[in-house]
Amino acid sequence: MPSPRPSSPAATPLSVVATLVGGALVGEDRKVTGVSLSSQDVVAGDLYAALPGANAHGARYAAAAREAGAVAVLTDRAGQDLLDAEGVDLPLVVVEQPRSLVGLVSCLVYGTGTLAMRMYGVTGTNGKTTTAYLIDSALTALGHTTGLIGTVETRIGDERVKSVRTTPEATVVHALLAVMTERGVDSCVMEVSSHALSQHRVDGVVYDVALFTNLSQDHLDFHSTMREYFLAKAQLFTPQRSRRGIVCVDDEWGRELATLATVPVTTLTSVPEVDADWRVVAGEQDPSRFTLSDGATTLHLRSALPGEFNRVNTAMAAMALMAGGIAAPDAERALLVDPHVPGRMERVLLDLDTAAELGLPLVVVDYAHSPDAVAAALKALRPQTAGSLVVVLGAGGDRDRGKRGAMGAAAASNADLVVVTDDNPRSEDPAVIRAAVLDGARGHATAIATGGALREVAGRAEAITVAVRAAHDAGPGSVVAIVGKGHETGQEIAGTVHPFDDREQARRALDELVAEGPRAGGAGR
Numbered sequence: 001m002p003s004p005r006p007s008s009p010a011a012t013p014l015s016v017v018a019t020l021v022g023g024a025l026v027g028e029d030r031k032v033t034g035v036s037l038s039s040q041d042v043v044a045g046d047l048y049a050a051l052p053g054a055n056a057h058g059a060r061y062a063a064a065a066r067e068a069g070a071v072a073v074l075t076d077r078a079g080q081d082l083l084d085a086e087g088v089d090l091p092l093v094v095v096e097q098p099r100s101l102v103g104l105v106s107c108l109v110y111g112t113g114t115l116a117m118r119m120y121g122v123t124g125t126n127g128k129t130t131t132a133y134l135i136d137s138a139l140t141a142l143g144h145t146t147g148l149i150g151t152v153e154t155r156i157g158d159e160r161v162k163s164v165r166t167t168p169e170a171t172v173v174h175a176l177l178a179v180m181t182e183r184g185v186d187s188c189v190m191e192v193s194s195h196a197l198s199q200h201r202v203d204g205v206v207y208d209v210a211l212f213t214n215l216s217q218d219h220l221d222f223h224s225t226m227r228e229y230f231l232a233k234a235q236l237f238t239p240q241r242s243r244r245g246i247v248c249v250d251d252e253w254g255r256e257l258a259t260l261a262t263v264p265v266t267t268l269t270s271v272p273e274v275d276a277d278w279r280v281v282a283g284e285q286d287p288s289r290f291t292l293s294d295g296a297t298t299l300h301l302r303s304a305l306p307g308e309f310n311r312v313n314t315a316m317a318a319m320a321l322m323a324g325g326i327a328a329p330d331a332e333r334a335l336l337v338d339p340h341v342p343g344r345m346e347r348v349l350l351d352l353d354t355a356a357e358l359g360l361p362l363v364v365v366d367y368a369h370s371p372d373a374v375a376a377a378l379k380a381l382r383p384q385t386a387g388s389l390v391v392v393l394g395a396g397g398d399r400d401r402g403k404r405g406a407m408g409a410a411a412a413s414n415a416d417l418v419v420v421t422d423d424n425p426r427s428e429d430p431a432v433i434r435a436a437v438l439d440g441a442r443g444h445a446t447a448i449a450t451g452g453a454l455r456e457v458a459g460r461a462e463a464i465t466v467a468v469r470a471a472h473d474a475g476p477g478s479v480v481a482i483v484g485k486g487h488e489t490g491q492e493i494a495g496t497v498h499p500f501d502d503r504e505q506a507r508r509a510l511d512e513l514v515a516e517g518p519r520a521g522g523a524g525r
Contacts, residue, residue: 003041003154003161003172003176004159004161004176005034005043005175005178006110006178006182007182008182009033009034009045009110009178010033010111011031011032011033011045012031012032012108012109013031014029014031014032014047014072014093015029016108017047017074017105017108017109018093020104020108021074021093021101021105023074023093023094023095024093024095025091025092026080026091026092026094027089027091027092028091029091030072030091031071032045032072033046033109034046034047034109034110035106035109035110035171035174036048036049036070036171037049037102037169037171039058039062039065039068039070040064040068041171042068042069042070043068043069044068044069045069045071046068046069046070047070047071047072047073047074047093047105048062048066048070048073048074048090049073049075049102049105049171050062050065050075050079050098051075051079051098052076052078052079052098052099057078057082058075059075059080059083059088060082060086062079062082062083062086062088062090063086063088066090070090071091072091072092073090073091073093074098074101075094075098076095076096076097076098077094077096079094080092080094099200101200102170102171102200102203103170103173103174103201103202103203103204103205104203104204106170106173106174106175106204107174107204109174110175110177111178112174112177112205115181117147117177117180117181117185117186117187117188118186118187118188118209118324119188119206119207119208119209120187120189120190120207120208120210120211120320121191121192121202121207121210121211121241121242122135122189122191122192122210122213123193123197123210123212123213123233124211124215124233124248125213125215125216125370125372125373126213126214126309126368126370126372126376127309127313128150128151128166128192128213129150129151129152129191129343129344130313130341130344131211131213131316131317132150132189132190132191133150133339133340133341133344134313134314134317134335134341135189135317135320136189136339137337137339137340138326138331138334138337139187139189139321141333141334142326142330144186144187145157145183145184145185145186146185146186146187146188147176147180147185147187147189148188148189148190149163149167149168149173149189149190149191150166150189151163151165151166151191151367151487152342152343152487153342154176156176156179156183156185157184157185165193166191166193166195166196167191167192167193167195167196167201168201169201170201170202170203170204173201173202173205174204174205177205187324190202190205190207192207192236194229194232194233195232197232197233197235202241205241206240206241207236207241207242207243208242209242209243209244209245209246209320209323209324210236210237210241210242210244210245210263211246211316211319211320212236212237212245212246212247212248212257213248213312214248214251214253214309214372215230215233215254216370216371216373230256230257233257234257234261237257237260237262237263237265238261238262239262243263244263244265244323245261245263245264245265246265246267246316246319246323247266247267247268248268248269248312248316249267249268249269249276250270250274254267255274266278266319268292268312268315268316268319270282270308270312270315277294278293278294278315278319279292279294280292287308287311287383288302288303288304288311289302290302290303290314292318297328299318299328299331300332301314301335302336304338304339305341305344305345305380306345306381306383306384307377307381308376308379309380310345310380317335318331318332318335321334321335342486343365343366343367343485343486343487343488343503344367344486344487345377345380346364346365346486347362347363347364348363348364348506348507348510350507350510350511350514358513358514358518359472359475359476360510360514361390361478361479362384362479363468363479363480363482363506363510364377364479364480364481364482365482365483365502365503365506366481366486367485367486367487368486369395369396369407369484369485371406371407371409371410372410374391374393374410374414374483375410375413375414377483378391378415379414381481382414385477385479386476386477386478387471387474387475387477387479388417388470388471388474388475388479389414389416389417389478389479389481390415390416390417390418390419390470390471390478390479390480390481391411391417391467391480391481391482391483392419392421392464392467392480392481392482392483393408393411393418393419393420393421393437393482393484394420394422394425394430394460394484395423395433395437396423396424396425396433396484397424397425397426397427397428397433397492398427398428399426401436404437405436405437405440405443406440407437407440408420408436408439408440408441408442409441411437411441412441412442415481416474417453417467417470417471418441418453418455419456419457419463420434420437420441420455420463421434421457421460421462421464422434422458422460422463422493423460423484423485423491424492424493425493425494426492426493426494426495430458430493431458434456434458438454438456441454442454460491460505461500461505464480464482464505464506464509465505465508465509465512467480468506468509468513469509469513472513480506482502482506485502486502488500488501488502489501
């Protein structure tokens with residue numbers, strides 16, 4: 001389905017587009033009212049961007065784009081040759097590297113070069129979604145009309161659209177910003193991935209406030225090294241992409257970024273030994289309560305989600321609000337409103353009285369899919385665990401293979417029972433992926449060495465049921481962490497996406513225990 005488009009788009013002459021990108025205009029000078037990368041998303045009046053791809057050149061689909069209403073094509077010489085060979089008669093703008101120019105062209109056509117709304121961009125390996133939702137929730141509580149673009153969903157005011165990827169293509173980004181402007185959105189929060197920065201998806205967007213949460217191993221199937229991954233993120237902290245930055249310097253990558261950035265940067269830390277402009281200090285009696293202070297101003301905040309990393313995410317959100325012109329007392333008050341962050345430390349809730357009576361385990365679903373994220377999630381849940389801590393995890397197929405063993409090690413080092421299963425195997429053999437995770441768990445199994453256990457369960461639904469029952473058998477106060485897929489509502493196996501939601505499956509497993517009722521000998525035993 002095409003992304004939302006402005007209801008009254010302006011018309012831009014093709015000659016103006018050609019001048020902007022320094023390209024050759026071939027054919028008549030028509031006016032375009034939108035830009036699309038896919039022939040399936042074309043709307044009448046569009047400029048179709050026909051780019052070279054991994055499997056096929058986009059020019060091969062230009063005839064379909066024309067049938068859908070495209071009035072011109074942006075492409076390269078190879079694309080022009082294909083169009084000529086196939087007899088597709090449309091005006092062209094021909095350039096050497098069309099992908100690198102799609103963002104600028106979209107910005108021109110949609111008129112998003114100067115935005116009245118405040119723009120927040122969040123990058124980092126972990127915490128992007130949570131931090132974005134915290135900022136959005138607080139702004140909403142303060143009466144702002146917000147837009148949100150991220151991993152879980154795209155939202156324009158109250159309209160919600162499920163997201164396909166963390167950061168959409170540039171054509172979609174600028175169309176969304178134009179619609180947000182049209183609908184009176186005054187603040188937009190975006191998750192900005194390393195893929196998006198590397199592939200020009202946010203070209204033409206300048207964020208008022210850019211945030212960096214952290215960096216750990218992930219996406220090395222796309223970036224060849226951690227340094228390449230870091231430098232992709234660092235692009236966000238340049239004058240071409242942002243006006244000011246907020247950087248968490250808890251890890252060495254954050255500390256390097258703070259010195260490398262070419263925009264003004266404010267730093268934050270939760271590590272006592274690290275110097276920073278702002279500091280997070282957890283409360284002694286209630287870890288969810290903490291202070292954020294720069295020595296002159298102190299905010300008293302509460303993290304609605306468990307774990308030190310969520311205190312940092314909340315602090316980052318507070319600093320973003322203040323950087324965006326919100327007074328500290330207002331930011332403090334707004335962040336006390338509980339956000340709902342889908343698939344991020346999300347509890348699978350049943351009736352509390354029933355749960356207590358039957359001694360049911362607490363079940364939490366989290367999107368953690370990197371070694372550091374898995375470890376952080378389990379460490380956050382350990383203080384809440386009076387019984388056993390059980391984790392269900394797998395690893396994605398056709399993605400960074402190097403992190404699979406490390407994810408298993410992180411799980412085994414922090415849980416009492418590790419149930420290794422399938423995530424999204426995609427085109428790979430699920431058993432091969434599970435074996436890599438199991439090898440890592442066996443190699444670094446602190447928990448297993450002290451009496452913990454490892455289990456391999458091929459089907460994810462069965463694995464969740466096994467984990468919930470194992471935690472129930474371990475007694476009241478046990479916790480199940482289902483990590484990796486979070487908010488996702490599908491599982492990709494051999495090229496087919498099957499409906500699957502960790503939260504629904506966990507609820508079914510809990511419902512089965514409820515139906516069985518109390519066991520002889522006491523609740524949950």
